[in-house]
Amino acid sequence: MLSYILRRVLYAVPIALAVSLLCFLLVHIAPGDPVNAIVPADAPQAVVDQIRAEYGLDKPLPVQFGLWLLKVVQGDLGRSLATGRAVTDDLFVAVQNTLRLSLIAAAIGFAAGTLLGAIAGAFRGSWIDRVAVGLAAAGVSVPHYWLGMVLVIIFSVTVNVLPAMGAGPGGSGDWAWNWEHMRHLVLPAVTLSVIPMGIVTRTVRGIVAEILNQDFVNTLRGKGLRRGGILLHVAKNAAPGTLAIMGLQLGYLMGGSILVETVFSWPGTGFLLNSAIFQRDIPVLQGTILVLALFFVSLNLLVDLMQTALDPRIKRA
Amino acid sequence: MPHDPGANPLVEVRGLNVRFVSRDATVKAVNGVDFTLAQNESLCILGESGSGKSVTLRALMRLNPPKKTVMEGAVRVGGHDIVAAPEKAMADIRGRVVSMVFQEPMTALDPVFTIGKQIAETIIRHEGVSRAEADRRALGLLELVQIPSAKRRLAAYPHELSGGLRQRAMIAIALSCRPKLLLADEPTTALDATVQIQILLLLRRLQQELGMGVIFVTHDLGVAGEIADRVAVMYAGRFIEEGPVAALMRGPLHPYARGLMGATVHAGMRGTRLTTIPGAPPDLSRPVQGCAFAPRCPQAGEDCLPAMPELRSPAPGRNVRCIRVDEAA
Amino acid sequence: MSSTAMSTTTAGLPLAPQPVASPGYWQGVWKRLRRDPVTLACGGILLLMLFAILAAPLLAPADPFQTSMLRRLRPVGTPNYILGSDELGRDMLTRLLYGGRLSWFIGITPVVIAFGVGGLLGIVAGFAGGWVNMLIMRVTDVFYAFPSVLLAVAISGALGAGVFNAILSLTLVFIPQIIRVAESTTTSVRNLDYVEAARGSGAGAMSIVRVHILPNVLGPIFVYATSLISVSMIIASGLSFLGLGTKPPEAEWGLMLNTLRSAIYSQPLLAMLPGLCIFVTSMCFNLVSDGLRAAMDVRN
Numbered sequence: 015m016l017s018y019i020l021r022r023v024l025y026a027v028p029i030a031l032a033v034s035l036l037c038f039l040l041v042h043i044a045p046g047d048p049v050n051a052i053v054p055a056d057a058p059q060a061v062v063d064q065i066r067a068e069y070g071l072d073k074p075l076p077v078q079f080g081l082w083l084l085k086v087v088q089g090d091l092g093r094s095l096a097t098g099r100a101v102t103d104d105l106f107v108a109v110q111n112t113l114r115l116s117l118i119a120a121a122i123g124f125a126a127g128t129l130l131g132a133i134a135g136a137f138r139g140s141w142i143d144r145v146a147v148g149l150a151a152a153g154v155s156v157p158h159y160w161l162g163m164v165l166v167i168i169f170s171v172t173v174n175v176l177p178a179m180g181a182g183p184g185g186s187g188d189w190a191w192n193w194e195h196m197r198h199l200v201l202p203a204v205t206l207s208v209i210p211m212g213i214v215t216r217t218v219r220g221i222v223a224e225i226l227n228q229d230f231v232n233t234l235r236g237k238g239l240r241r242g243g244i245l246l247h248v249a250k251n252a253a254p255g256t257l258a259i260m261g262l263q264l265g266y267l268m269g270g271s272i273l274v275e276t277v278f279s280w281p282g283t284g285f286l287l288n289s290a291i292f293q294r295d296i297p298v299l300q301g302t303i304l305v306l307a308l309f310f311v312s313l314n315l316l317v318d319l320m321q322t323a324l325d326p327r328i329k330r331a
Numbered sequence: 332m333p334h335d336p337g338a339n340p341l342v343e344v345r346g347l348n349v350r351f352v353s354r355d356a357t358v359k360a361v362n363g364v365d366f367t368l369a370q371n372e373s374l375c376i377l378g379e380s381g382s383g384k385s386v387t388l389r390a391l392m393r394l395n396p397p398k399k400t401v402m403e404g405a406v407r408v409g410g411h412d413i414v415a416a417p418e419k420a421m422a423d424i425r426g427r428v429v430s431m432v433f434q435e436p437m438t439a440l441d442p443v444f445t446i447g448k449q450i451a452e453t454i455i456r457h458e459g460v461s462r463a464e465a466d467r468r469a470l471g472l473l474e475l476v477q478i479p480s481a482k483r484r485l486a487a488y489p490h491e492l493s494g495g496l497r498q499r500a501m502i503a504i505a506l507s508c509r510p511k512l513l514l515a516d517e518p519t520t521a522l523d524a525t526v527q528i529q530i531l532l533l534l535r536r537l538q539q540e541l542g543m544g545v546i547f548v549t550h551d552l553g554v555a556g557e558i559a560d561r562v563a564v565m566y567a568g569r570f571i572e573e574g575p576v577a578a579l580m581r582g583p584l585h586p587y588a589r590g591l592m593g594a595t596v597h598a599g600m601r602g603t604r605l606t607t608i609p610g611a612p613p614d615l616s617r618p619v620q621g622c623a624f625a626p627r628c629p630q631a632g633e634d635c636l637p638a639m640p641e642l643r644s645p646a647p648g649r650n651v652r653c654i655r656v657d658e659a660a
Numbered sequence: 661m662s663s664t665a666m667s668t669t670t671a672g673l674p675l676a677p678q679p680v681a682s683p684g685y686w687q688g689v690w691k692r693l694r695r696d697p698v699t700l701a702c703g704g705i706l707l708l709m710l711f712a713i714l715a716a717p718l719l720a721p722a723d724p725f726q727t728s729m730l731r732r733l734r735p736v737g738t739p740n741y742i743l744g745s746d747e748l749g750r751d752m753l754t755r756l757l758y759g760g761r762l763s764w765f766i767g768i769t770p771v772v773i774a775f776g777v778g779g780l781l782g783i784v785a786g787f788a789g790g791w792v793n794m795l796i797m798r799v800t801d802v803f804y805a806f807p808s809v810l811l812a813v814a815i816s817g818a819l820g821a822g823v824f825n826a827i828l829s830l831t832l833v834f835i836p837q838i839i840r841v842a843e844s845t846t847t848s849v850r851n852l853d854y855v856e857a858a859r860g861s862g863a864g865a866m867s868i869v870r871v872h873i874l875p876n877v878l879g880p881i882f883v884y885a886t887s888l889i890s891v892s893m894i895i896a897s898g899l900s901f902l903g904l905g906t907k908p909p910e911a912e913w914g915l916m917l918n919t920l921r922s923a924i925y926s927q928p929l930l931a932m933l934p935g936l937c938i939f940v941t942s943m944c945f946n947l948v949s950d951g952l953r954a955a956m957d958v959r960n
Binding site for chain 3: 029030032033036037040041043044045151152154155156157158159160161163164166167171172265266268269270272273276277287288290291292294296299303306307310311314
Binding site for chain 1: 505
């Protein structure tokens with residue numbers, strides 16, 4: 015078991031390296047001289063040359079990657095072209111905001127999805143199953159950036175009970191878990207939760223239906239277990255698969271929050287990315303994507319290890 | 332049936348019909364089965380796949396898929412009305428009055444619960460004892476079914492046991508609340524030949540020690556001969572012949588039963604020709620006119636087709652549904 | 661059965677049953693599809709939409725680029741502007757019809773390309789096994805380490821706005837996903853008994869691929885690809901919504917949704933229309949894909 019954990023962690027290292035390489039290459043697939051992606055367009059030639067040398071852009075690509083990686087490991091993701099601030103400083107605040115939003119959205123989506131999916135799977139073919147399947151299909155098909163706008167129109171414009179944008183009355187820097195701030199979280203979190211809700215509903219429905227089709231459920235009925243007792247067995251059998259899909263979805267939420275953050279001006283990584291794209295601020299783009307992707311890699315690792323711990327059938331030596 | 336089970340039979344089945352209804356078709360799986368079983372008696376139901384034998388067995392504890400199953404007739408087990416009992420009462424009966432050993436011990440056990448837990452939860456469910464007491468009894472049960480190093484196996488998951496041990500664990504679960512009736516659905520089919528005989532011997536010993544009624548279903552004549560007091564042969568959802576095991580196996584009366592015996596290989600047959608039954612069993616989603624076996628029967632004639640043959644009793648304790656039987660006997 | 665009997669049967673008859681690739685199988689799929697009203701309805705809606713956007717020049721009441729400062733943001737139902745007009749006074753119905761062309765194009769093209777490229781690579785990886793499989797699948801793993809939206813945004817963001825870049829980035833997002841499905845399907849078919857038997861009876865690699873592998877793996881890969889169209893439409897429009905993808909003044913649903921954002925206070929209904937189009941299209945593709953998968957599942 016311990017050796018499996020070790021091997022699984024070691025396997026994540028080359029993946030993380032390759033992910034970093036891809037992020038590094040982003041600067042180089044950007045059209046034009048990579049220096050132009052790092053210095054403002056109107057910088058004098060002397061500055062350009064200085065930056066080129068400083069970033070090692072005059073050296074061959076593998077060396078450049080090594081130098082860049084060395085900086086990244088030390089927590090240096092470069093400086094924003096637009097603001098001149100260190101990318102890590104801005105990212106630090108943004109990641110917290112995105113994490114807050116994603117976790118709340120995940121909590122809503124996972125709870126609703128598990129409930130809907132379990133009921134739908136247990137009563138396959140019933141009207142409640144059809145409603146759940148319809149909701150799930152809508153959840154995964156809806157452009158959530160549009161859903162965000164619809165919710166704003168309903169709850170901010172028409173009824174005017176919830177704020178349409180921002181993370182709080184004082185901007186982004188002073189988050190606190192009070193109602194004044196949490197009101198701002200409601201609409202973006204609900205908007206962001208529909209996709210995981212849909213996916214989790216579908217997955218849990220499939221898993222539960224498959225489990226209920228298995229022979230051992232007949233044994234459980236044959237033993238005289240009632241609904242509650244059987245449910246316990248179903249839940250334990252469904253847990254590894256459900257957790258795996260939830261882990262993935264949490265990662266997708268963080269990566270996919272860019273559109274919703276844009277709609278609600280939520281000061282997270284997505285918003286940061288959006289402004290970076292708009293201003294062609296490549297260091298910010300690169301740093302943000304790297305951090306999010308590495309987060310996703312570690313999340314996958316965590317899910318894998320958790321699944322192994324939960325399922326007695328997987329005994330990986 | 333005329334077989335006399337004593338004043339107080341354990342199982343009494345009269346006119347049992349089971350149909351599976353789906354959007355596309357209605358399958359008449361069981362078409363009028365009658366039998367009784369005395370306390371401590373063991374009955375074997377023999378038949379091909381699709382003959383309705385497993386469905387009959389499951390009907391005895393109402394374990395066929397509830398949504399699409401229509402069940403008619405009278406079924407009484409240990410004094411309980413199985414057809415009419417509300418679902419709640421049924422759940423109390425299952426596992427306590429009647430329990431079942433399934434064919435495939437790998438899939439019939441929950442893969443993510445330990446063996447001990449799967450036994451203990453049954454005891455807790457029916458007898459409301461403490462966790463510790465249930466665990467203690469689970470250990471006793473594993474010893475009863477002769478699982479070696481029982482204490483360690485309590486904490487094992489099903490996939491960590493061999494097929495034979497898994498089936499023993501399955502039997503332990505079934506016996507955990509000392510049921511009056513044990514049902515076994517092809518309990519040895521999924522096992523290796525050497526393990527099969529061990530499980531059969533175990534079942535026979537347990538039946539005698541615990542004083543249960545046993546009904547098991549098989550397509551294996553050897554199995555039937557090993558533990559049954561009586562044998563019933565099923566075809567197209569009906570008992571077509573029924574009688575004491577030795578007599579029936581030595582001299583089957585119904586042409587189908589004869590065919591079944593003729594198609595089986597056993598010792599001392601070297602050099603004799605194996606016979607087969609031509610054709611295939613009828614499609615039970617279509618109505619059958621007359622004797623269902625007639626299309627495959629070497630002795631069939633026009634007179635087999637108008638109606639299902641009535642039950643005849645050519646010898647004491649033996650019953651058969653064939654109009655040719657008087658000639659044959 | 662004697663060994664001579666065996667060898668005579670293998671010579672004349674196809675040795676192995678082909679559980680999926682027979683004509684009876686496709687008849688069964690069609691029969692099941694015909695009994696599925698949801699899939700039929702969604703398929704019908706998609707066909708209607710396809711017809712409408714293809715015939716946009718004939719159906720559209722106005723010029724999609726004709727702006728009018730005087731007739732901006734007319735509400736839905738205004739005479740001559742059945743669906744209102746946008747923030748530059750262009751006719752909404754016209755813009756939606758023309759916008760659908762780009763939205764469909766950017767949404768579907770990446771899936772089609774990825775189906776070809778990813779399908780090929782996946783089948784090769786699954787059939788060849790060994791180091792070829794290793795190489796293809798490890799590279800796939802790296803792309804899998806990015807959430808799809810993030811990967812699309814990253815590539816598009818680095819390349820800059822434009823239809824071509826959007827399609828390129830989405831294609832790169834979907835290729836690894838299709839490779840994974842193609843690889844696992846091919847591997848499982850390859851290990852089926854009858855394929856082993858064909859190999860054992862001396863059939864060449866190409867003929868095994870053509871006769872046994874392709875007919876059995878293309879269906880599942882195709883169904884998976886159709887399920888990606890829905891996602892692709894949403895991300896494609898999302899890229900335009902972010903300012904990547906389509907550039908103004910082109911009409912595209914995601915871009916229209918973006919430019920109409922400022923109008924949600926004055927003309928909420930109008931501002932919702934492009935998103936509604938994305939939603940309906942995506943939902944229909946999703947349900948058609950589900951229906952197809954159910955109809956092609958032999959176990960049903």
